[in-house]
Amino acid sequence: xxxxxxxxxxxxxxxxxxxxxxxxxxxxxxxxxxxxxxxxxxxxxxxxxxxxxxxxxxxxxxxxxxxxxxxxxxxxxxxxxxxxxxxxxxxxxxxxxxxxxxx
Amino acid sequence: xxxxxxxxxxxxxxxxxxxxxxxxxxxxxxxxxxxxxxxxxxxxxxxxxxxxxxxxxxxxxxxxxxxxxxxxxxxxxxxxxxxxxxxxxxxxxxxxxxxxxxxxxxxxxxxxxxxxxxxxxxxxxxxxxxxxxxxxxxxxxxxxxxxxxxxxxxxxxxxxxxxxxxxxxxxxxxxxxxxxxxxxxxxxxxxxxxxxxxxxxxxxxxxxxxxxxxxxxxxxxxxxxxxxxxxxxxxxxxxxxxxxxxxxxxxxxxxxxxxxxxxxxxxxxxxxxxxxxxxxxxxxx
Numbered sequence: 001x002x003x004x005x006x007x008x009x010x011x012x013x014x015x016x017x018x019x020x021x022x023x024x025x026x027x028x029x030x031x032x033x034x035x036x037x038x039x040x041x042x043x044x045x046x047x048x049x050x051x052x053x054x055x056x057x058x059x060x061x062x063x064x065x066x067x068x069x070x071x072x073x074x075x076x077x078x079x080x081x082x083x084x085x086x087x088x089x090x091x092x093x094x095x096x097x098x099x100x101x102x103x
Numbered sequence: 104x105x106x107x108x109x110x111x112x113x114x115x116x117x118x119x120x121x122x123x124x125x126x127x128x129x130x131x132x133x134x135x136x137x138x139x140x141x142x143x144x145x146x147x148x149x150x151x152x153x154x155x156x157x158x159x160x161x162x163x164x165x166x167x168x169x170x171x172x173x174x175x176x177x178x179x180x181x182x183x184x185x186x187x188x189x190x191x192x193x194x195x196x197x198x199x200x201x202x203x204x205x206x207x208x209x210x211x212x213x214x215x216x217x218x219x220x221x222x223x224x225x226x227x228x229x230x231x232x233x234x235x236x237x238x239x240x241x242x243x244x245x246x247x248x249x250x251x252x253x254x255x256x257x258x259x260x261x262x263x264x265x266x267x268x269x270x271x272x273x274x275x276x277x278x279x280x281x282x283x284x285x286x287x288x289x290x291x292x293x294x295x296x297x298x299x300x301x302x303x304x305x306x307x308x309x310x311x312x313x314x315x316x317x318x319x320x321x322x323x324x325x326x327x328x329x330x331x332x333x334x335x336x337x338x339x340x341x342x343x344x345x346x347x348x349x350x351x352x353x354x355x356x357x358x359x360x361x362x363x364x365x366x367x368x369x370x371x372x373x374x375x376x377x378x379x380x381x382x383x384x385x386x387x388x
């Protein structure tokens with residue numbers, strides 16, 4: 001086992017542990033936005049798609065790179081926009097009960 | 104390590120920290136939107152610095168640049184249009200579609216790596232096989248989940264005669280072809296068989312699950328995609344993919360558990376689906 005692989009494995013396991021700890025007591029209303037937010041984060045696959053586009057040679061490689069780029073960009077752009085819309089809706093709804101309470 | 108490499112790695116590290124903090128901020132309604140914006144900023148930084156690396160390396164062909172930009176333009180336009188235009192009630196299925204393409208992209212990275220390189224090391228072959236398997240299962244599984252929520256596919260548990268046997272055959276198929284792929288990473292046949300078995304398994308895994316359980320299933324598939332992306336990070340030896348992927352894989356699993364608990368359901372009974380323990384159980388609660 002190479003030193004690089006060992007290092008990658010260490011990073012992987014520690015990141016898993018961070019992932020287990022980073023969300024804990026989430027209110028049920030935030031479950032869907034949080035799912036959507038995590039969904040956007042795995043859009044980091046876009047970085048990988050860019051890297052394979054840089055090494056692509058020949059038609060098959062270009063087709064693979066194009067599809068990977070399109071898929072990953074849709075994941076990133078759509079994911080963040082839709083999460084923001086969900087959370088915007090969330091915030092817009094919260095002031096209303098407060099107003100009712102004041103009046 | 105040159106100054107440029109150092110700067111690149113520091114930006115990747117900052118992006119990874121941004122993802123962790125962003126996800127953490129999304130725990131609470133007051134800070135959730137800020138968390139998402141932080142995470143988006145981190146993503147933009149990671150993508151920009153990758154662009155800088157490509158320019159700096161100067162190994163990309165002119166066609167490669169066109170392909171990269173065209174792919175980004177098409178994906179970005181579709182993603183933006185879908186995310187802006189979707190009705191509020193249709194958001195879960197849209198998230199599922201984005202999850203599907205993310206998983207598909209992760210699988211394609213490994214396919215590309217196996218089909219382009221003349222030789223592949225054993226550790227890369229193992230992670231590439233896992234990446235392809237998890238990525239393809241997520242791709243079709245998420246498409247079926249989205250179809251069920253949208254009503255394109257009947258939302259009741261679909262169990263046809265021999266469905267269980269077919270799932271078993273597909274599972275055996277991906278184990279066998281996965282092992283064959285690890286043994287002979289550059290051969291085409293095990294790669295194609297693994298792709299077919301993974302794509303088929305995604306369908307037969309989600310079809311027997313009822314529509315009411317779909318949000319939990321989407322969350323589970325989301326965690327799968329995260330893991331697939333981490334595997335892609337091993338294949339490409341890119342730490343930020345490993346960190347972000349593992350982060351989503353682990354937090355997605357916890358979130359799946361929380362969602363299942365909130366619905367008074369257990370994850371195993373959801374996955375088994377269609378066995379009668381399914382949609383009738385919550386009535387007692």
